[in-house]
Amino acid sequence: MDIEQSKQPAPPGNFVTADAPGYDSLLQCMRCGFCLPSCPTFQLTGRERSSPRGRVAMARAIAEKKLDLTAAMKEEAFFCLDCRACTSACPSGVQAGSIMEHCRSQVARQDGVSLSPARQLRAFVLEKMLPSPGLMKNSLVVARLYQRLGLQWLVRRTGVLSLGPQWLGKAEQMLPWLEKPLSDGLAELTPARGEKRGRVGFFLGCVMNLMFAEVSSQTVRVLAHQGFDVVTPGKQKCCGAPHLSEGDPITARKLAVANIELFMAQDVDYIITDCAGCGAALKDYKKMLEGYYDEATLHAFSAKIRDVSEFLAEQGLRSADLIPQPVSVTYHDPCHLAHAQQITAAPRILIKAIPGVELREMNESDWCCGSAATFGLKYVDASHKILKRKLANIAATNADLLITANPGCQLQLAWGLKKADMQQQLLHIMQLLGQATPV
8 A cells, every 4th residue: 555645635834745734733832931941952941942832833924934944943843852741741742853854854855865874874763774674683683692702892992983983882881781582582472371361562662673672572471471362563664653753754664554453463462562652653543544545444553553561461360370479669660651651650650569679769760861762862861861851860769670662761761870880770660560570
């Protein structure tokens, strides 16, 4: 199905394509300022243009032909963390993060085709590499060899990357120890254990598959222990979140259609993900494909999507045979779970259901950690300043473990904990639950 053949309205004002912010969404902002205390970039800079209402005001001026797509708008479109905390705080429900995603697509299209190495690499990653599970897996073979042949030890020992761009050194330091992709060894059907409660599909995200395979293997094991057949289709694609973040909605829509058609062909009651970023993107397919795809199918697909913590809290956790875990934990709310999906209670319900676990709430638990897709590498210093605020709140709890539920947060927080010489161990919530689940 060629979804790009669907007729779309002309772009408003000085925007360049139909993938522009809807004018009605821009009119929602009343400039009340409730968003200002919740915005990390405004708190960091104090600049009005770096606030949600400032960014929306610029986008509105472009739509009304009062402003061109200026360098300031281009910068702010990407300087926005897209953490959605402003939406949680906004009495009018203004979707400033979504508006900035649309603005990023305008920037990408306005800049057009470029022969610069950076633009060519971006196009290759978004249009060729991420849509291809095979290419994604092959790309990590080199990284695994880099670790296992001792090159990583040598690079870190010599500090040679300090001679290069700042983002490269940070990216290398964030790289976790890589195992084989989970998709290589995971059966398409993992049968339920004990009394069967249902049948679910498992959306295995790219980063979870390649960098956090142990987390997702625990997710499948926990779901099976909880009484669910787990179907993991082998031909699933990237969820499209990286493309939306980088201003490529066209590829994102193509990936969305492929995933919808794959999972709707499965006989499953729900579609589960253990990646907050993937969950937010999957739940956004209905909006993303509005006008491009069958509305009834979009509605049916959206109704099946659940974050794993959301799902287990809804279904009720079987906790009678869980192994006690005598530890204190604190929980960091991933932005795309707490704000994009409005899920905050479910992870805490699961944590508290594990015998022996003491939950110590941190201050500002839903404050962004500064990862925000590629923000942490594009704006290394700003990202680190945002992270320091989070680390101070973590340290104040004096908890044994730091728990979260998103791979981007895991990479950023693990890097921050190590850099600050903090002793907390970092786990995904499904790793904690997996430790408590009998074999």
